[in-house]
Amino acid sequence: MADRNIREGREYIGIASISGPLVAIKGIHNVGYNELAEVVDSNGHIRLGMILESSEKAAVIQVFEGTSGLSVPETRVRFKGEPLHFGAGAEILGRVFNGLGQPIDDGPVPLAEKRMDVNGLPINPTAREYPKEFIQTGISAIDGMNTLVRGQKLPVFSGTGLPHNRLVAQITRQAKLIGEDTQFAVVFAAMGIKHDVARYFIRNFEESGVLEKVVLFLNLADDPSVERLVTPRTALTAAEFLAFDMNMHVLVILTDMTNYCESLREISTIREEIPSRKGYPGYLYSDLSMIYERAGMVKGIEGSITQMPILTMPNDDISHPVPDLSGYITEGQIVLERELDQRNIYPPIAGLPSLSRLMKDGIGEGMTREDHAHVASQLFAAYSHVKDVRALAAVIGEEELTPLDKIYLEFGERFEREFLSQDEYEDRSITETLDIGWQVMSTLPKEELYRISEEEIAKYYGKE
């Protein structure tokens, strides 16, 4: 170890080759895999890089800020002997950083109480606390049918042009636990999004007066794409500090994960790795899981990390590798549907493919209301039948439908217009949401509500 420490001060002049964002260097001392390197160009400007491949006296470095302007003989390289670290502290709240965790808001470098490896470590499953505290978002489609709980990772699967940003902004404005006033924070990581999208979120945080509780990590569309690969990791490191060291409840927004995956594919291709589906590397699943799994709650610690990644499905295709692999790791998904959006229904949350896996433990008596699980299940079943009836009506015409199926069509219409649809600034309580659910369901005859108990029907059916 001592030997390595001395060598860390050394600077090597001249590199072997440059290819895209990758720099190969030879004739060096042995450096550790995944550790940090400083690459200095001829003007003395320092760029950070990470060691992707380490072998005897040689290494391949991925340069975060890109390689433009670097030359083979004049570039100097220093090795730091440790992976990228983020200096976390209470002062990071309200600040803006780049993807590497360097402040970019003209303020001073915040005081680091703890230097943390941005790669994180897997949480021991025996140390986890199972998430089950209901978060009320005030949005019926989420609270009623795809309930979010504290410590969950629930992504928004969207498409270009759909209002995912408005939806997530509304969630950050309205999200709260019933009957609790706790320490919360928002960590916002932007990966390859446009300047105006970032500005939209910042303005939104300002308007709701939470900006001093937000930590921003911005890697915008025109910033180096390789930096995108560490942006979510740096952001989650900050979130882990706030949650597990400062006992805060942290909501992490990662947008847009599709851009992150594109960068990963870019690097993989340059390294000539064997691709799996659509050119994405075979380790995309493992790589994504190391981001998504950094959510949750830990026994004996007050704080929590709730993740809400946004990703745009290329061509609205949910079976594309990025949404597909995400769906296998996250605890459900909120899917936005173009058809609903075109019919001017906001939020256009698709009824059937959306899902919250942790819903079952966060709802019911004492948490939301005793009929919640059955109402949600019945709404899903009935709405699924509506879809079948609509398909049938498209073939044979509405006139030919059975009387019951016509009632279902009416139910479907009311469900979309009254339950799903709400104003961007409308904050519904869970009781309101469930009551609207019952009003809509009361369109159907009682016998059709086979997932609901008789007592619940007696109590709520047909009540206005």
Place this chain on the structure above:
Amino acid sequence: MLEIIGQVDKIVGPVVHARGVEKAKMLDLVEVGEFHLVGEIVKLDGDRAVIQVYEDTTGLAPGTNIYSAGVPLSVELGPGLIGTIYDGIQRPLEKIRDTSDQYIQKGIHVAALDREKRWLFTPSLAVGDDVTGGEVAGTVQETELIEHRVLVPPTVNGKVTWVAEEGEYSIADVVAKTENAEGECFEVNLHQRWPVRRGRPTGKRIPLSIPLITGQRVIDTLFPVAKGGTVVVPGGFGTGKTMTQHALAKWSDADIVVYIGCGERGNEMTDVLIEFPKLVDPRTKRPIMERTIMIANTSNMPVAAREASIYTGITIAEYYRDQGYHVAIMADSTSRWAEALRELSGRMEEMPADEGYPAYLPTRLAEFYERAGMFETLEGKEGSISIVGSVSPPGGDFSEPVTQHSKRFVRCMWALDRQLANARHYPAISWLDSYSEYVDEISGWWQERSGGEWGELRRRIMDLLQQEGKFQQVVKLVGPDVLPDTQRIVLETCTLFKNAFLQQNSFDKIDMYCTPEKQIKMLQVILEFYDRGVEVIRKGANIHQLKKLEVYSDILRIKFAVRNDEIEKIDKIRDKLGRSMERIADMFD
């Protein structure tokens, strides 16, 4: 014990290339670098070796030493396995947590079995007995439920020269000594080690004949699996693979359950850890944790350990099989294991086959599934291993390599259907795409319990479902009204069957587990609804009259309303059905 066997030359993610390696064998366990990261030799070429490392290689530098004790990757087998949660290479996660914070730091070495704990050992051998490997040397009550039979390791034989007295021993203690004809002396400890990649020796295979009862109606009645059988459960995300696996781990009537969480979510393992100690097994009335062993290698843990986790799990299962137990393995998900193979193969720059998977994927799958089966143990008892492997096909497309190859080596498939899951019809097991080749083999067991009726009941309902599938195609084109009521009764019976029988709520206190007896009775009522319905329709009744019957909703609610210990109530509903139908019939007579 550990010797330096070479130096690190190059690091590519979880794959480490070594040089200067002379004294190493394939699949030897090694420790790499200054952190002593655990790894396994997977390739030897002259003095060079390729090592897959089971921990994160961040910070590992070329030139550092590689150590080995010259033994293959093995698991510790002995009392104390049950109720424990291990990572992919059998490190106990609870012990790891005692030594550090909420994170799993790297380079932690913790013994799999507790060295301190003392177990009450009762010997069953006597001095002078002739023993061979696989015989029971004595017993330890491992949990209230499980008597742990301490086995003579397969490599040991000869005459017993010494046996420990009944008393408390730790797992490192010697409990018997033997000497064979060649004068070789052996010691039998309370625990033994076995390399994970080699199946444990056993007696001959026994034909399968007993179903693995799961308490899940769609499985037990429509697509049953035999004890010793293999099943594959493919399904896209959100279709309920893990839910199905959890239900099986909770309710299947295996003696021991090994649950392998392979590359899945951390919270799912936490869920198991919190829920299982609270759940009571309907047969033994003991917490189901007392028969469960968990292997958790979550998706964000190192990928190479994910590859090993499947083997760790099945070797533990074989050990209990050799004691004469029926073991069920839930492997969730085998796709993540296959992907780990793909990732390691890619990093070793091997030539890829289908979708980047290595060409040896089918061989590995076959080797794994063939470790299942019903066997005569070396001691002459019966023991079995059943494997339920879930598959996560990309995009829910079953034509991908892992699903396709798995189907070649298993005899039962529960295909999870996206449409059913979207309608929240759980378990979302498709009745049209799933199949079981075990039906004939286990039908004897069911016939005995149903007065010889089961085979016919099952055949008839399957037949109705097939007919319904055809009629639905017509309905999709022209609507249900054009079908004659004799055909609509098929549709209605199937709807009733789906809602009242196939759909099962795993969170409902009564519905979560359904005994075979209750399943038979429910099936009888539903088919009686069909038979009597056809009768009255022939007489002139119409389909709406049947649906309006009060008894129709009674049948729908049997699953929630009738407890497993009061199934005679179903007979009353059946009587009521008979009376209602007679009343309708009377109107037309």
